[in-house]
Each structure stands twice: as structure tokens, then as C-alpha cells.
Amino acid sequence: MIQTERYDMKSISHLKQLYADGAITPREVIEAIIAKAEAEQALNIWITPPRMERIRPYLDRLAASSPEQLPLWGIPFAIKDNIDLAGVPTTAACPDYEYIPKQHATVVERLIAAGAIPVGKTNLDQFATGLVGVRSPYGEVHNALRPELISGGSSSGSAVAVARGQVMFALGTDTAGSGRVPAALNGIIGYKPSVGAWPVKGVVPACQSIDCVTVFANTIEDAMQVDQCVRGVDHTDPWSLQRPKVIPALPAKVLLPASQLTFFGDYAEQYREAWQRTVAAVHKLQLPVEYVDLQLFQEAAKLLYEGPFVEERWAALGSFVEAHEGSTLPVTRDILQSGKVKQYTGAAVFQAQHQIQRMKLEAHRKLAHAVMILPTVGGTYTRQQLQEQPVLYNSQLGLYTNHCNLLDLAALSVPGAAAGEDLPFGISLFSLPELEGANVELAARLQRLILQQQQMSQEELTVPSVLVAVCGLHMRGMPLEPQMQQCGAAFVKETKTARAYRLFKLDTEPSKPGLIKVPQEEGCEIVVELWRMPLHSFGSFAAAIPAPLGIGKIELIDGTEVSGFVCEGYAVKNAQDISVLGSWRAAVGS
Numbered sequence: 001m002i003q004t005e006r007y008d009m010k011s012i013s014h015l016k017q018l019y020a021d022g023a024i025t026p027r028e029v030i031e032a033i034i035a036k037a038e039a040e041q042a043l044n045i046w047i048t049p050p051r052m053e054r055i056r057p058y059l060d061r062l063a064a065s066s067p068e069q070l071p072l073w074g075i076p077f078a079i080k081d082n083i084d085l086a087g088v089p090t091t092a093a094c095p096d097y098e099y100i101p102k103q104h105a106t107v108v109e110r111l112i113a114a115g116a117i118p119v120g121k122t123n124l125d126q127f128a129t130g131l132v133g134v135r136s137p138y139g140e141v142h143n144a145l146r147p148e149l150i151s152g153g154s155s156s157g158s159a160v161a162v163a164r165g166q167v168m169f170a171l172g173t174d175t176a177g178s179g180r181v182p183a184a185l186n187g188i189i190g191y192k193p194s195v196g197a198w199p200v201k202g203v204v205p206a207c208q209s210i211d212c213v214t215v216f217a218n219t220i221e222d223a224m225q226v227d228q229c230v231r232g233v234d235h236t237d238p239w240s241l242q243r244p245k246v247i248p249a250l251p252a253k254v255l256l257p258a259s260q261l262t263f264f265g266d267y268a269e270q271y272r273e274a275w276q277r278t279v280a281a282v283h284k285l286q287l288p289v290e291y292v293d294l295q296l297f298q299e300a301a302k303l304l305y306e307g308p309f310v311e312e313r314w315a316a317l318g319s320f321v322e323a324h325e326g327s328t329l330p331v332t333r334d335i336l337q338s339g340k341v342k343q344y345t346g347a348a349v350f351q352a353q354h355q356i357q358r359m360k361l362e363a364h365r366k367l368a369h370a371v372m373i374l375p376t377v378g379g380t381y382t383r384q385q386l387q388e389q390p391v392l393y394n395s396q397l398g399l400y401t402n403h404c405n406l407l408d409l410a411a412l413s414v415p416g417a418a419a420g421e422d423l424p425f426g427i428s429l430f431s432l433p434e435l436e437g438a439n440v441e442l443a444a445r446l447q448r449l450i451l452q453q454q455q456m457s458q459e460e461l462t463v464p465s466v467l468v469a470v471c472g473l474h475m476r477g478m479p480l481e482p483q484m485q486q487c488g489a490a491f492v493k494e495t496k497t498a499r500a501y502r503l504f505k506l507d508t509e510p511s512k513p514g515l516i517k518v519p520q521e522e523g524c525e526i527v528v529e530l531w532r533m534p535l536h537s538f539g540s541f542a543a544a545i546p547a548p549l550g551i552g553k554i555e556l557i558d559g560t561e562v563s564g565f566v567c568e569g570y571a572v573k574n575a576q577d578i579s580v581l582g583s584w585r586a587a588v589g590s
Contacts, residue, residue: 009165012075012222019067019074026062026074026117030055033076033119036166043147044139045157045166047081048088048121058117070115072229078161078170079108081121082128083213084202092204093126093136096327097320105202106237107171107213107230114229119167122157126332127317128173128206130154131181131397134386135331144186145422148382152182152397155214159186162216169217169226175206176304177376177401179214180413184376184426190413191215191223194433195405196241198227199234205316207309208239210405220414220444244434248441251431252369254282256476258291258585260494260527264396265379267419274425275375276493277417281449282373283476283491285442291477291585292366294374300359301402305395307352308344309406310335331390356406363407364432371438374400376413376426404430412439417450464535467492469528469554469564471503472513472584476529479510487537496525498555504567504575505587512549513584514567514575525557527583528564538563 009015018024034050041049048054067073079085082092084101085108091098103109108118125135133156134140141156143149144163151160155172159182162170172179174192183190191214198213205211213230217223227246234240256279263271283289303309313336321328321336328336366372378400381393404411409430416427427446429439468489473480476491484491497515500523504514515526533541542551548571554564578587 009162009168009218011219012072012168012225015075015168016067016073027059029074029076030059030117030119033166036164037120040164040166043142043144043160043164044123044136045141045161045164046120047091047093047123047138047157050119050166054088055117055119058112062115065115067115071225072111073115074117075115075169076117076119076167077111078120078122078158078167079118080124080155080158080170080172082124082173082204083108083171085118085121088121090121090204092128093124093138094328094332095137096324101202103202105213106199106234108202110230111226116229122155122161122170124156124158125154125178126329127204127336128154128175128178129313129332129335130394131177131401132386132390132394133182134383135329137329140383142383145424148384149380150185150383150386152185152377154178155182155216159183159188159190159216162186162218163188169215169222172214172216173203173206174212174214175210175405177398177404179212179216180376180401180411180426180428181397183216183413184415184424184428185380187415187424187426189217189220189223190376190426191217191220191227192404192411192413193227193231194243194410194436195408196239197243197410197433198230199237199240201234201237201240207312208316209312211239212405220412220440220447223412224440244436246440247437248444249437250287250441250445251371251435251438253288253290254285254442255290255292255366255370255372256282257294257374259294261375261378262399263375263378265381265385267423268379270419270423271375271379271425273493274417274419275427276491278425278427278446278450279476280491281417281446281453283485284449285445289477290370292372296359296362296366297403297407300356300363300406301398303352303356304402304406305338308349309352310338311344311349360407363409367409367430367432367435369435370431371435371442372430374428374430375416376400376428400428408433410436410439412443414443414447415450417453465532466535466538467562468531468533468538468551469497469556469562470531471515471526471528471565473510474531474565475585483541484531484533487533487541489531489533489537492530492532494527494529496527496557498557498559499523499525500555501526502572502577502579503581503584503587504572505578506548506567506571506575511588513565513578513587514548514572515554515565516567516569516572517555524579524582526579527585528554528556530562
């Protein structure tokens with residue numbers, strides 16, 4: 001038996017090269033996978049684990065072809081156990097639901113035809129009802145990097161199998177974020193094509209009208225190779241659609257959230273800082289950046305679980321639940337029954353459909369020629385914490401993902417700037433179905449830039465610089481942001497002043513903010529952005545600032561002081577006090 005040290009699951013191209021060099025054979029790879037799965041059994045990755053007797057027929061078939069003939073020749077993959085693999089039980093993580101399909105799911109059939117080797121069926125949140133990875137009678141799936149943390153769900157086993165190097169890629173499903181949240185929490189790629197682009201025939205339904213099959217991989221390129229093999233209409237699948245091919249190309253612009261985002265859990269601040277570092281990298285891509293209100297997307301997200309769409313889950317699985325009392329986990333049963341309990345009327349269903357259509361139209365207008373970037377998740381929890389607040393914490397994990405399928409968007413989750421050691425932070429890129437290639441190209445460039453930043457030499461990191469707080473026209477997306485970039489300044493993060501300031505809208509053309517320090521009992525916290533500016537640029541930058549503004553010391557909410565824009569007192573005598581709004585961005589509606 002081969003030792004696992006002789007190979008790893010870096011990428012499909014890497015494994016193909018090992019095959020071409022004669023360094024390893026598919027059978028040896030499978031033997032190593034079986035050994036690794038057995039050694040890591042405590043992680044609860046598998047429901048039907050890798051076994052040679054089940055895999056051998058797929059290995060034997062490879063002898064009749066060559067790597068040149070089949071794009072995925074000898075590439076091992078895992079299948080979430082709500083997707084059919086012929087002759088192997090499908091359980092959807094519910095033992096009493098088990099059946100043995102006679103046919104492969106369409107996506108599985110296409111992958112096998114491309115030469116890929118299915119090695120087993122992975123664990124999941126029961127009936128794909130969760131984003132946490134702990135709702136399974138087959139055990140809680142452990143995080144690939146820190147076992148005490150949640151793995152994310154519902155495609156938990158598939159994500160961890162990839163992150164632990166047990167397979168090259170793995171299939172998942174996604175209704176509300178299940179193909180993206182586990183990717184973010186385990187530091188890998190989660191690709192969710194547009195609705196209908198990959199057939200769902202042979203998939204246990206959650207919400208059939210918006211369910212998607214997804215893929216987890218180590219690289220964007222690997223995810224795209226899988227897409228090329230499985231994309232396309234299945235005329236026996238009523239939900240299958242003809243969607244455009246993915247052709248990588250940059251979008252015309254990038255959309256970022258205009259308002260402050262919500263982060264949660266014990267690592268909220270680390271996630272917030274990772275997001276801010278990621279945003280700084282986005283600005284260095286030199287693409288136009290616009291800021292959008294997230295209210296539309298948040299309202300759509302609420303409709304998925306707080307409106308009549310929950311009835312679709314009951315329509316798919318309600319008869320089984322009622323006929324098999326006690327077969328489902330209590331939390332699963334409560335989720336599935338929520339639509340039934342509320343007893344939505346037919347009129348309510350149509351009203352919700354009409355509302356979504358209006359939202360979809362507006363969302364597609366906003367995203368025309370653009371890619372929107374959000375955190376995939378705003379935080380994480382330990383598996384123990386999930387037991388204490390299973391519904392609330394699960395709901396929080398879907399804050400930035402639930403809207404996607406209802407609004408007919410494609411999404412790609414990739415690692416952003418790390419939140420800490422063994423604490424990955426994921427970002428999601430959203431596009432219209434015809435712009436999936438923009439997600440791909442932008443994500444690839446952004447990943448390369450983040451990697452370059454992480455690999456900066458110590459000499460580059462120690463270039464003399466100064467932190468500068470800006471509160472108005474020099475902020476991201478504002479008219480004078482180019483001045484910051486011309487000075488070589490890099491966005492660091494968004495924060496607030498101490499509660500000792502008033503913000504005024506000066507009577508100038510164009511309007512400018514004036515920040516004045518006052519006694520603490522009279523002050524407010526004002527949003528500012530911190531930028532790191534090379535010291536050699538700082539003097540000329542400060543000298544060019546026109547009166548009544550200038551550079552002084554600003555006290556931040558954490559008690560530290562930095563250089564920043566301040567205003568002379570005389571200038572605010574007849575100015576509008578906008579302190580109650582808390583930021584210049586709120587005052588100008590940007």
C-alpha cells in the first residue's frame with residue numbers, strides 16, 4: 001500500500017502530472033485515500049466511506065481509455081449523500097430514508113464519463129437543512145483545520161474531504177448557502193453555478209425550484225474543469241436550463257456593501273479585519289468600485305425561511321416525515337414542518353413569487369456588468385456553542401448567502417485574507433448567470449493579489465508609513481479617493497472615533513465634512529477610514545489640504561490616536577450638524 005506522503009491533492013493538474021510522470025497510479029491514489037479516510041474516521045466525513053470493493057469497477061474502466069482521452073481520468077471525487085451514485089445507498093443523513101438508486105445522478109454520470117472516480121458518499125446536515133455541519137445522526141463533521149469549530153453545512157463532509165486532502169474535489173448542494181459556507185469555514189473553493197446550469201436529476205430535493213449542485217475544490221481552475229464536464233441541459237430534468245458557458249473576463253465594475261456589515265461570534269473582530277484587508281485588495285485591482293445598499297438582498301434572504309417558500313421543503317419531504325415519526329432529528333423536523341404549521345395560503349405563495357420577481361428585476365439591474373463581493377459568512381462558532389443556540393447561530397451563517405438562488409445569481413466562494421492562524425475567511429462573488437466568467441476571473445486575480453500581499457518581504461512591510469484617518473471625500477468610492485492611491489496609501493480598515501466629536505456639513509463647493517472635537521458628553525462616534533500612507537508622501541499630502549481643513553490628531557474608539565482630517569472651529573458656525581447620522585457616507589447617501 002502506498003504511503004500518503006507520496007501524493008497530495010494540490011490540484012487536478014498536479015495529479016495529472018504525477019500520472020504522466022509515472023510517479024503514481026490511480027489504484028495507488030485510491031489506496032492512499034482509503035488509508036487516510038480510515039485514519040481520520042473521527043472527523044465524521046463519510047456516510048459511505050471509501051472501500052476498494054466499491055471503487056474497483058471504476059478503476060478497471062480506466063484501462064480502456066487514457067488521460068488524453070478523458071479530461072478527469074483517474075481524478076478521485078466525493079459525493080454528498082443526497083446525490084445518487086448507482087448501487088450505493090442514498091440516505092440524506094436519515095437512515096430510515098435510505099434507498100439504493102439504480103442510476104447515477106446526471107452530474108455523477110457526466111463526471112464518471114469524463115474519467116473521474118467516485119470514492120464514497122459524504123456526511124451532511126440531515127436533508128440539507130442546515131448551514132452548520134452538526135445535524136447528522138452519523139456524527140458532527142469536524143472542521144478540517146480546528147476540530148472544535150463547526151465545519152459548516154449542509155455539505156459538510158464534502159468540504160472537509162477536500163480540505164483534508166482525501167479527494168481532489170467533491171459534490172455538494174446549495175439552496176441557501178450549503179455549497180459556499182463550508183468552503184469558507186474550511187479554507188477552500190466553493191463554486192455554485194447559476195440555477196439550472198447543472199442538472200439536479202438524481203438529487204434529493206430541498207427546494208426543487210432553486211436547488212443547485214455545487215463543487216468544492218482546492219483551486220478555481222479545478223472547479224472550472226468540473227463545470228466544463230457537467231454543465232449542460234438534461235432534457236429529462238424539468239429544472240435543467242440552458243445557461244451560458246463560463247468564459248473568464250473581468251466585470252466592468254465591482255460592487256461592495258455601502259453599510260457596515262454584521263460580524264458575530266468569538267472571532268467577530270478577526271473576521272471584520274480580514275474583510276477590511278480583503279476590501280483593500282479589491283481597491284488595488286484598479287477596477288471601478290461602487291457601493292450598494294444590501295437591503296434588497298437581505299429582504300430576499302428573509303423570504304427563503306420566513307415566507308411561504310418553506311412550504312416547498314414540506315412538499316418534497318412532508319409525506320416521509322409524517323409516515324416515519326421519530327426518523328428525523330428534532331431540529332430537522334421543526335424546519336421541515338415550519339411551512340405546514342404556518343399554513344400559508346395559495347394567495348400568499350403567489351404574492352411571495354411576485355415579490356421575488358420584482359426583487360430579481362431590481363437585483364439584476366444592480367448587477368448588470370458587475371460582480372458583487374460580500375463575506376461568505378460573518379463569523380463562526382464552536383460545535384459546543386451550536387448546541388446552545390442551534391437555530392439562531394445557523395440563521396446568522398446564512399446572512400450573506402440566503403438571497404442568492406431566489407434572485408437567480410451565480411456565486412463563487414474563495415478564501416480572502418486570513419482571519420488568523422487556522423482561521424480562514426471566505427468571500428463570495430455574485431454575478432448574473434451570463435456573467436459567471438466575471439466571478440471566476442475577478443476571484444482569480446483577487447486571490448493572486450492577496451497571496452502577493454501575504455508574501456511581501458519584511459523590507460516592504462517596514463517601509464516608514466503613517467496611519468491617516470479620513471472621514472469624507474477621501475474615503476473609498478468618494479471623489480478624492482484617487483488622491484490616496486496616488487500617494488501610495490492603502491486602505492486598512494473602517495473604524496470610529498471616540499465619542500468626543502461632532503461632524504458638520506460645511507458650506508463649500510463641493511460639500512465637505514468638518515470634524516470637530518468636543519467634550520465627551522456632547523460628542524458622538526463618527527465613522528472614519530484608516531489608510532496607511534508612505535511617510536515620504538505624507539508631507540506633500542498634508543500641505544495640499546485647503547483651509548479650513550487640516551491634519552491633526554484624532555482619537556479613535558479604542559483610545560489610540562492617529563493623524564487625520566480636522567476642521568477649524570470658525571468654519572462650522574453656520575454649517576449643518578450631521579453628527580446624528582454617524583458618517584459622511586450616510587449624509588450624502590453613498
